[in-house]
Amino acid sequence: MSRWAIWLPLGLFLAFFALFASGLLKPDDRVIASKMVGKPIPAFTLPAAASDRPALSSADLATGKPRLLNIFASWCVPCAAEAPQLMALKQAGAEIDAVAIRDARADVDQFLGRWGNPYARIGLDARSSLQIAMGSSGVPETFVIDGKGTIVHQHIGDIRAEDVPTILEKLKEAGR
């Protein structure tokens, strides 16, 4: 056996050591982005989730004007935390529709009464079927939909104050 082969096990050990060390030191990334960004929104019809807002279907999201689709639930704490940011987006001219995941009308009404209602239409997705069809992995999430009903951007997690300009920018881009 040639000389260099003696070093092979040590070399392999160091390579694996480096691999595992980098895996341990790298921060954990658990965000699963939807692969539906860039594709048309799946066809759906959902019943109304709140007493004072109409129901939502995929046709309502292809009106020629870009819109936001917020995925929320009355049982979701970060969804309450992002309520002021959604209000700010609405005041800045964004049109927002919503889908309430695994929810009940009385709970949605109570949630909106407490945290404010920035939504034009709210659909009820009792079995997460639209959520799964859109490749969304949790609540809250916000999708930017262009005027033709194509998903152009996905925001995962609650919208913080610093995210508002980015989302407005994406809406503007979608309108071009």
Add this chain to the structure above:
Amino acid sequence: MRTLIALILMLFAAPVLAQSALPPAPYADRQLDDPRLEAKARDLMMTIRCLTCQSQSIADSNASMAGDMRSQIRERIAAGEDPEAIRSWLIERYGDWVSYEPTASPILWPLWAAPVILLALGFWLMRGRIRRRKASS
């Protein structure tokens, strides 16, 4: 006595931190009546990754989203859909990440090649040893 009553009452309390007030989807925790279809659904559910508890399959997870996915998979299999078609439908939405079954995509070629390469390396080392032993004897 009072403690006992309190403890018994606690048994009936709704979990405060439940993820959702809704009852689970119809087939989230109920098997299909046809055992052949249920086996098909189970094999698929064991290899679909839960989005909430990311190290579990949806068959193992108690997350409500996993329950909704199980129910949807069972209903679609009962309606005659092919398990692999459902898998690719999910991969289209969540990427290869969602499936525990390795695919044939180029990024996994080293994985498929590894056994062949390791076997070849083993034979090569063994041949060297045998030759040396012959030479010394």
